[in-house]
Amino acid sequence: MTTYTEKGTAAPAAYFTGTVWVNMNVTPDDGYNINMGTITFEPKARTNWHTHTSGQILFVIEGIGYYQEKDKPIQLIQKGDVIKIPKTVVHWHGASHDSLMRHIALLPDFDKDKTEWLEPVRDDDYNSL
């Protein structure tokens, strides 16, 4: 049995802005054809823009954050929310300005998924809420 409440290790700086921690809980090596972990974003931290060909599911378990799909407004997300990210849609997620945000992130159908990382979210986009 493992535990998801630890912060884990620093996320790769190439794909994130700010301080982000990743705790991988279920990896493809476990044999379930998924990738599942808990990600903690300190205030103002966020992913780069990116896509998943199999889509992604987020369960927000702590704090307040932002989620945005390309060409749509930023949505406020908070503890209790389930976000179903459509396949291939360009998007980002992260903490709000003043609160950290923690979510479980699930990549389903991992054997078919391709995640593509794009450019960082610029401050003027992040500040547009």
Added chain:
Amino acid sequence: MTTYTEKGTAAPAAYFTGTVWVNMNVTPDDGYNINMGTITFEPKARTNWHTHTSGQILFVIEGIGYYQEKDKPIQLIQKGDVIKIPKTVVHWHGASHDSLMRHIALLPDFDKDKTEWLEPVRDDDYNSL
């Protein structure tokens, strides 16, 4: 966006003992090839013994509960725990005697999964911890 913090609806009595609530958050119709929801067990409530051919992942998000695989002792599980249930292993999960237990439950590779429901967990097995 949906929310996982509601209790949802009563679980089917044929497969559970006691009072259990199911809030389905991601269904196969959503197109992610998973079944994912939040299940709330009131004290002493539990699933029947059962199996999943694709296995199952639990994230305990509230309370204290029990998990048991056939022919092994009951394990105490609590908020923060990730349980990786092996494929085809006969098992049950539920609340402890005095606390409710709430977990996220994920069935991966849903198109290949077959869940088989078996007999209820007898009180003397439930009380064996």
